[in-house]
Amino acid sequence: MxxxxxxxxxxxxxxxxxxxxxxxxxxxxxxxxxxxxxxxxxxxxxxxxxxxxxxxxxxxxxxxxxxxxxxxxxxxxxxxxxxxxxxxxxxxxxxxxxxxxxxxxxxxxxxxxxxxxxxxxxxxxxxxxxxxxxxxxxxxxxxxxxxxxxxxxxxxxxxxxxxxxxxxxxxxxxxxxxxxxxxxxxxxxxxxxxxxxxxxxxxxxxxxxxxxxxxxxxxxxxxxxxxxxxIKDWNEISDWYSDLVRSQIEVEDEVKNVIAKIFPNGHAGLTDEQKAKTIYDFITDEFTYSYVSFKQSGYVPQKPSKTITSKLGDCKDFSTLFVALASQVDLDANLVLILTSDYGENSLRLPSRDFNHCIVKSKIDGEEYFIELTDKFLPFKSFPETLDGAIALEIPFNATGSTNDIFNLKEVNFEPSIVTTDAIVTVTDDNYQATITTDVSSSASSYLRSLLDEESEKLKKKI
CATH class of the missing domain: 2.60.40.3140 (Immunoglobulin-like)
Structure with missing residues (x-):
């Protein structure tokens, strides 16, 4: 038996x-x-x-x-x-x-x-x-x-x-x-x-x-x-996943080459936001997201070097790559396991491995931000609906002596979604002309950006 x-x-x-x-x-x-x-x-x-x-x-x-x-x-x-x-x-x-x-x-x-x-x-x-x-x-x-x-x-x-x-x-x-x-x-x-x-x-x-x-x-x-x-407590889960990820985060030549490429003049003198946005833009611009159920694909992320060479990864691969790159430019970043908000705020109450997503928490110029990396059309520092109220567990790189518990992603720092519409209507005796301009920012713009993926970069930047 x-x-x-x-x-x-x-x-x-x-x-x-x-x-x-x-x-x-x-x-x-x-x-x-x-x-x-x-x-x-x-x-x-x-x-x-x-x-x-x-x-x-x-x-x-x-x-x-x-x-x-x-x-x-x-x-x-x-x-x-x-x-x-x-x-x-x-x-x-x-x-x-x-x-x-x-x-x-x-x-x-x-x-x-x-x-x-x-x-x-x-x-x-x-x-x-x-x-x-x-x-x-x-x-x-x-x-x-x-x-x-x-x-x-x-x-x-x-x-x-x-x-x-x-x-x-x-x-x-x-x-x-x-x-x-x-x-x-x-x-x-x-x-x-x-x-x-x-x-x-x-x-x-x-x-x-x-x-x-x-x-x-x-x-x-x-x-x-x-x-x-x-399972005794959430520390058991946090320590377990920290051990899994730590063995994968190796700063190999591929990682060093990326740092040299995206920070050609070094990172000294840059703000945390500049460093975080540079890494974010690199991952969302250069890589293709491959969706596989978090549990089905296994819990262990692939090494950052493999993600770089294959240009393909899932949520935990991209998050691990972000943390590896951040470690090379003195940017504080950790993985965060997520059960998305569509499962409710109380679907995990006791220690479990039933998470379905992975993101990054980074301290940017003294403020904590939660960074989603799987949507290439999502602007930096945006906060998608699937994370609003989601259940989260932070995974410190070195879990020794740390105390971790689950929490809900509420009242977090992010760039708010704003939709502004201006309409100018000119009326004459026998006709009228209307000009309508709509500006969409942050996470609300992700869908519109995706619609224009095949359009010109100039038009995309306007949106």
Whole structure:
């Protein structure tokens, strides 16, 4: 098991050999068909025609790392809209998993199996009053510095009303677990399962949020969420990423050659703003941004020398290059990990690696600025909407002795976006002439600049 923490079948064999009962069988809810019969048809009103009768989640955290997950979802269709939502359902599973139930329970108690391809399900002949019953298990292993740790966020409230919600976590080695409930109240208690420490959160008759509206806050800021993490504090994350990046920031000949090119007369006597803008213009003018999901592309940035020679990089590559160049001209700069504002202001509460972006924080003439490097059309010192209120964690180059915590990017220094329109209208007896001039500055100009990417440099500079 030390070499295969996510092997589900091997875990079961070990339980059999030890003649021990599976911990999940001890704590999971029983008699689900009786539950369905007792709770269906109560006509809970909601906007989507779907009621969640049961949302049950079990987690086992293993001593040697890795975790096991069990879910039991029971949905009742209450309108045609619910049929549209549930006729095709994808659990999005990969790796080691086992689907136990994927069926329709009809009002007369008969059962019809879903068609399945992997974890994608098709429920044929769905009707109002039908109940969909899904249960599955999966196991996951991890790697790297945090291979024994676990962090996650569980949604206990969404658009659909929930009759019964439960989350139970069992820790094989009784390891401490940090947890926090946001935007609601849950019934909590400590449990013991076959000598192992456990945690339980439950709720009943949870109302749905209602209809989604334009400009409403992200669900993470309004729906009940349970945040879980075994990682001690945010310093652990900051130190880990600082170690990763420090090994990559090598001032090789390519970096020195760039410094000589963009600062031909040296940097002595230049202000911090002049130095920062020179580096910013070099990166945004000379390099092509390659978008790959932050986690999918790995956490380790490529070396600055590779970014320079390939002229291609993602957010962490450009940010690392900026920090490397800044270090050569006495400019204070650090990386900042970001979870963009579209995820909400409370989507990360406990230590986690679930960031999706990377930028730079630089001290420019005594003032702190947060610098976005992936938009070549964004003017220097602008602040895009995706960063407004975003969750941030600074990564010092040398984390020894530092104390770091997450914060939201609010009330930061930036050049404001200003749109000014002047209109001159000349009216004569039989005609009129109008001249309209609009000036757009800072981040508001990025989109307009992108439209004119193929136009003349002269026209682009006017905008």
């Amino acid at each position: 030390a070499r295969s923490a996510s092997n589900l079948s091997l875990r079961r064999k070990i339980f059999d050999l030890k003649d021990k009962k599976d911990p999940f069988e001890i704590v999971k809810e029983k008699d689900r068909y009786e539950f369905i019969e007792a709770n269906r048809g109560q006509n809970t009103e909601n906007e989507y025609g779907l009621t969640i009768l049961s949302d049950e989640n079990l987690i086992m955290l293993y001593e040697r790392g890795g975790s096991r997950f069990y879910a039991n979802y029971i949905y009742e269709i209450t309108s045609d809209n619910g049929i549209e939502i549930m006729k095709e359902y994808d659990l999005g599973l990969y790796g080691n998993y086992y689907i136990d139930k994927s069926e329709i329970v009809k009002p007369n108690g008969s059962v019809e199996q879903a068609e399945r391809s992997g974890s994608n399900m098709v429920f044929n002949n769905l009707e109002i009053g039908d109940v969909i019953y899904i249960s599955y298990e999966s196991e996951y292993g991890s790697y790297g510095r945090f291979y024994k740790d676990y962090d996650n966020v569980f949604s206990a409230q969404g658009y659909h009303p929930i009759k019964e919600y439960s989350l139970r976590i069992i820790t094989e080695n009784n390891q401490p677990l940090n947890y926090e409930v946001l935007n609601g109240n849950m019934t909590f208690k400590n449990i013991e399962v076959d000598g192992m420490k456990g945690y339980e959160w439950t709720a009943s008759n949870v109302p749905g949020i209602g209809t989604s509206e334009d400009y409403m806050k992200p669900m993470s800021d309004i729906g009940t969420r349970i945040h879980i993490s075994t």
